[in-house]
Amino acid sequence: MKKIGSVLIVLIIVGLLFGTLMGCGGKKETPAKEAQKAEQPAKKLKAGFLYIGPVGDYGWSNAHDVGRKYAQSKLPWLETVIVESVPEGDAIRIIDRLVNEEKCDVIFTTSFGYMDDTVKAAEKYKNTLFFHCSGFKRAPNLGTYFAELYQMYYLNGLMAGVLTQSNKVGYVGAFPISEVIRHIDAYALGVKEANPKAKVEVRWIFSWYDPAKAKEAAQSLVAAGADVLAFTEDSPSVIEVGQEHMKKGKKVYTFSHYSPMQKFGEDSVVSGQLVDWGPMYVKILTDVYNGQKDFTNYDLWWLAAENAALLGGEIGQPINPKFVDLLKSKKIKSKDLGEMNAYDYVMKRYEQVKANQFEPFTGPIKDQKGVERIPAGKKADPAHLLSIEYFVDNVVGEIPRK
Secondary structure: OHHHHHHHHHHHHHHHHHHHHHHHHOOOOHHHHHHHHHHHOOOOOOEEEEOOOOOOOHHHHHHHHHHHHHHHHEEEEEEEEOOOOHHHHHHHHHHHHHOOOOOEEEEEEEHHHHHHHHHHHHHHHOOEEEEEEOOOOEOEEEEEEEOHHEEEEEEHHHHHHHHHHOOEEEEEOOOOOHHHHHHHHHHHHHHHHHHHOOOEEEEEOOOOOOHHHHHHHHHHHHHHOOOOOOOOOOHHHHHHHHHHHHHHOOOOEEEEOOOOOHHHHOOOOEEEEEEEOOOHHHHHHHHHHOOOOOOOOEEEEOOOOHEEEEEOOOEEEOOHHHHHHHHHOOOOEEEOOEEEEEHHHHHHHHHHHOOOOOOEEEEEEEEEOOEEEEOEEEEOHHHHHHHHOOOEEEOOOOOOOO
């Protein structure tokens, strides 16, 4: 009996030791470790971005990169890689690299001219998702998105119309594509509403980023009598031209483009159009992350109502404080708003577009040849705006054809 009792005692001790050792062996996590493990995302998502210009261009590419950084700060599971200054004819080679070497799950191509290469890439890499900015061609794994600014150009046009003393308003255009034409027309519609006598004259530079050409075009417009300038080009060159003239005593007002540029023309920049890509990138990437295998493609078209398009030459300043009193000294009159000072008029229209209560492209609108393009009382739909290829009747200059 003593032997049996001794054996039982030994077995109990061994069992206890074995259980302790098993517990220390790490087979069961502590509650804290289990909670920490549950909080960690199952996988990362890697996104690649192609930029047409350098991220320091102070314009289009810079605004996209600010949006990318915002998304990265909000999404802990997101990894990103960028390739800047990619020529539009070289996009497919860079996309190959992002897919095969960088192993990107989703790729954003951020220039209109990347469209056809993005379509080819989507066909080639069916397990990769693509999003093309400003385009209209889609596929099962290719979506489109755009933060559209024509409403802001219209508001800037209102201010340009009351500020011009020569009735000559200048515009430096990058490429004669629907996006730029739409912005020029919206700007011109604002000018006409505020000042029916004023005309908008256009100079084309056929480049998204060429500070020297932009400066030359701006100087040419000033020499031709323009005393207000707006533009589509990704540098502050046009603004710097206006600032130089202001310093010399000649009034040349300017409007910022895409990124905050007021610092380059404190005495010249009245306002401008700003874009906030951050929330849009957060939405797209979150949707992709939450349903990578079953993700359904879409086309995003965000305006002032979605806070993608903002008025101003500086964040948080719809109008440069230096020009508020000047605008308050001017008058604008319309059938729906009556007569009020230009500052209040612009801010009222800003409230309306943000609330989807006003559409700048509302007929009657005629082109340069007097042809009615939008009938009285009718609002242009997105399809019309995306494919617009005519100048409204107060624009001077032709649209170059291919």
